[in-house]
Amino acid sequence: MSYTKVVEVQQRLFALDHALGILDWDNLVMMPPKGATDRAEAAGTLQAMTHELITSDQLGEYLEGCDAAELDEWAKANIRELRLQRQEAFAVPADLLMAIERAIVRCDQEWRVNRAKNDWESNVESLEEVFNLFRQKAKCLGDALSITPYDALANSWERGLTQAIIDPVFDRLRRELPDIIENVLVQQSPVVPLTGDFSEDKQMSLSRTFSERLGLDYGRARMDTSFHPFSSGSVNDSRVTTRFESDSFLQSVYAAFHETGHALYTQGLPIDHRYEPAGSACGMMMHESQSLFIEMQICRSDAFLQFFHPIACNHFNVNRESQEWSFENFRNNVREVKKSYIRVDADECTYPLHVLLRYKLEQKVLSGELRVADLPGAWNDEMTELLGLSTAGNYRNGVMQDTHWFSGIIGYFPSYTLGALTAAQFYSALVRDIGDPTEDIRRGNCEGVVHWLKHNIHQKGRLMSSMDLIQQVTGSPLSVDYFLNHLHTRYLA
Amino acid sequence: MSYTKVVEVQQRLFALDHALGILDWDNLVMMPPKGATDRAEAAGTLQAMTHELITSDQLGEYLEGCDAAELDEWAKANIRELRLQRQEAFAVPADLLMAIERAIVRCDQEWRVNRAKNDWESNVESLEEVFNLFRQKAKCLGDALSITPYDALANSWERGLTQAIIDPVFDRLRRELPDIIENVLVQQSPVVPLTGDFSEDKQMSLSRTFSERLGLDYGRARMDTSFHPFSSGSVNDSRVTTRFESDSFLQSVYAAFHETGHALYTQGLPIDHRYEPAGSACGMMMHESQSLFIEMQICRSDAFLQFFHPIACNHFNVNRESQEWSFENFRNNVREVKKSYIRVDADECTYPLHVLLRYKLEQKVLSGELRVADLPGAWNDEMTELLGLSTAGNYRNGVMQDTHWFSGIIGYFPSYTLGALTAAQFYSALVRDIGDPTEDIRRGNCEGVVHWLKHNIHQKGRLMSSMDLIQQVTGSPLSVDYFLNHLHTRYLA
Numbered sequence A, B: 001m002s003y004t005k006v007v008e009v010q011q012r013l014f015a016l017d018h019a020l021g022i023l024d025w026d027n028l029v030m031m032p033p034k035g036a037t038d039r040a041e042a043a044g045t046l047q048a049m050t051h052e053l054i055t056s057d058q059l060g061e062y063l064e065g066c067d068a069a070e071l072d073e074w075a076k077a078n079i080r081e082l083r084l085q086r087q088e089a090f091a092v093p094a095d096l097l098m099a100i101e102r103a104i105v106r107c108d109q110e111w112r113v114n115r116a117k118n119d120w121e122s123n124v125e126s127l128e129e130v131f132n133l134f135r136q137k138a139k140c141l142g143d144a145l146s147i148t149p150y151d152a153l154a155n156s157w158e159r160g161l162t163q164a165i166i167d168p169v170f171d172r173l174r175r176e177l178p179d180i181i182e183n184v185l186v187q188q189s190p191v192v193p194l195t196g197d198f199s200e201d202k203q204m205s206l207s208r209t210f211s212e213r214l215g216l217d218y219g220r221a222r223m224d225t226s227f228h229p230f231s232s233g234s235v236n237d238s239r240v241t242t243r244f245e246s247d248s249f250l251q252s253v254y255a256a257f258h259e260t261g262h263a264l265y266t267q268g269l270p271i272d273h274r275y276e277p278a279g280s281a282c283g284m285m286m287h288e289s290q291s292l293f294i295e296m297q298i299c300r301s302d303a304f305l306q307f308f309h310p311i312a313c314n315h316f317n318v319n320r321e322s323q324e325w326s327f328e329n330f331r332n333n334v335r336e337v338k339k340s341y342i343r344v345d346a347d348e349c350t351y352p353l354h355v356l357l358r359y360k361l362e363q364k365v366l367s368g369e370l371r372v373a374d375l376p377g378a379w380n381d382e383m384t385e386l387l388g389l390s391t392a393g394n395y396r397n398g399v400m401q402d403t404h405w406f407s408g409i410i411g412y413f414p415s416y417t418l419g420a421l422t423a424a425q426f427y428s429a430l431v432r433d434i435g436d437p438t439e440d441i442r443r444g445n446c447e448g449v450v451h452w453l454k455h456n457i458h459q460k461g462r463l464m465s466s467m468d469l470i471q472q473v474t475g476s477p478l479s480v481d482y483f484l485n486h487l488h489t490r491y492l493a
Helices: A002-029 A033-054 A057-065 A073-091 A094-116 A121-145 A149-157 A163-187 A200-213 A249-268 A284-298 A302-315 A327-335 A351-367 A372-387 A414-434 A438-442 A447-456 A466-474 A481-492 B002-029 B033-054 B057-065 B073-091 B094-116 B121-145 B149-157 B163-187 B200-213 B249-268 B284-298 B302-315 B327-335 B351-367 B372-387 B414-434 B438-442 B447-456 B466-474 B481-492
Strands: A221-225 A231-234 A237-242 B221-225 B231-234 B237-242
Touching (some): A002 A231, A033 B237, A094 A121, A121 A149, A200 A249, A221 A249, A249 A447, A284 A466, A351 A372, B033 B073, B033 B094, B073 B121, B094 B121, B149 B163, B149 B351, B163 B481, B200 B221, B231 B249, B414 B447, B414 B466
Parallel strands (some): A221 A237, B221 B237
């Protein structure tokens, strides 16, 4: 009886979350520019209503009244999840949350303007405010959950993720990646850039066709364009975006593949539990593992490229017999390893170093060891050490390149790299379970792969933590080995 | 102090309304097909939350505690509006509302399928259910407001609209329109259909350009396409849609003009009161008056056509010297009067007869005088009498052509014709106030016209009823005279 009441609250939380999701998508893809203030007002109010529902005495009583013995694993997971959400919601005072919301809106708006002008100075004050407020939030959450402040922030993106898990991973990557990168740079063939008529329409139709081929069901999905590619939505209405570069279609198409990986996860979630908290995705590290599984493990594999190459050549009406559009050069374009300034454009070998840098710096700023005003200098030092690139004075391609900190996404960066590790580990388990999918992929058949992901990962929703799910699916805890093996096999074999 | 609390409730009502508006727009313009069930679930829950807020004891206390003497006219209007909304919300039991919601979703979904197949029989049962439930709702509302059941439904679209107002209007139109139509049919020149390359892109860019010329601010508006053109949104984010016919651009462009009229009203609403109930549009009759003012009074006028014709010819790259694309024939196409089956395609002379028919039939079904199963016969009788057209067996172009009844929009139809009357009456007042705008319009300058509409109508929000606003703006109550004069001047002079 009491659980029935919990279900009613869940329906409301779903409705608010659904509305907030569409409002956010619309904001990034559709909304006319002057709609921003009213949209922020409406979304802020709906968030406050969500907070009120989560912290209500009534929900507390309903949860207290539930008898675990009578409940199935989904109901138990829902109750566990709601209790955690309550704990977090009670931990952070409402006025701190409101102050954060306002600070983020201001800082992010400033960033959009200042980044274009490479103007760091004008953003320092608002970014300091964001970090100050997140320092307080991290303290509140950490105290309530009896974990460290940084772990409290990491935990808000992926439950159970801690520095104790992340640090050894990055220590090893910092030790081993630089050598791998140097070796790849020596070995790889020179890349001839692909040229042709890459109109937006043609890029979009290629992305749509291939995302469908990868298993995306457009009966319950959309693909649009936005400034930064992203994915959002729910099992019956999943939305992805990509963007365009007129001189290169690969960035657009691989952004679409990446977001398709996210969307396949969303579409694969347990449909019968879609109105429940336990029916949602595990966490953002697991989400990134799914996008990177599709983008890196599948779509940058030899087998997939053998399928993709002739179709892309036909699509853009270019000559496959030319050296430029040969399979070799096509693959070299897709797989080029390069020390570069921009994280989102980085290849899978250098990418973790970009993340490592951000992880280290955000910790230092949060702990007070590093002042926001000193971030560009620290950024430059790290970039110089890790990738031999100076970012002195180049804020736009340095500390101002990512929206994350400016929009209050702190403690998130490790998810990307831990997701990449997880993807490699999952691929190994997939081969163990269903055999080598190479021949199927070469023929453009990804059904077996997507079915395995859905059955083993997507359908589990939030029944357990990502770390437990990795253990269950692969038989071992998260490990760096699979990822490093993958890089060796793909780039140095 | 108590009013401050009312304002807090208003912020929540605004947030829910804003979200519901975007969810609905998204549903009609963007959503993938399989998203429908979850969207209905989420929207239904947010509606229930709105209902709960409106009927809450707290809001009742806050409203009781407000001291009118301390409040300005906007605050007073807000309180009046919230009290009316409470009265209506208390009048209809929650389970009846839920039953209506479900019945509408089912009936509308069936209609989409059955209409395409001209299959009336399969829709009778679900439409009977809708009318049965609306009969109950009308009774509940009527009892609570001490008005008749039909007036209660009309009142839900336009406060204060009653059969006592509507009946004399339609009596006179029924008497006078048939003669006018016959005379026009005899006098008007034969129309040569306009042919050319009317691609969707070209139609859309023409619609966008002209809507901007009419005053639509795209910094806070969008124009898209949908199955039926519509407009929605709020002062800082107003959205219109149009549709395309490949063989005629005029339908698309005039649908865009019509929706632009709605959007100008929305954009002209009092911006400082946008989060308040009194800051919203007066009602749907007033809304239709604004769309028809732009579409009929302005955009089908000689002056506007003289401006529009050469630009349209250039746009579609056709020869203005040809007889087909001459000004005369262009105008004849825009103004052709024709007895036709479909309301949305009807000209302004025959349109009121289409409305009259629906008004009469929906009253009869609601009162129990006519069975839903007998609607096609009654439809055929009326169409034959009013326009000399038989719809026997042709459900698709008869009783199944409009979404309204199938989606629970009952008591709405009179708004269209009363809106057309109001538009003509407003035009007369505009000429009195600012002089004849013909010369400005001929040069494509509508600023004076739109400023007058904004200042006199849009900015008033919901401070008073539409009937009172008409009296205030024009100096006299709603009258049929202006509309009939307008038809005589335009079509028979």
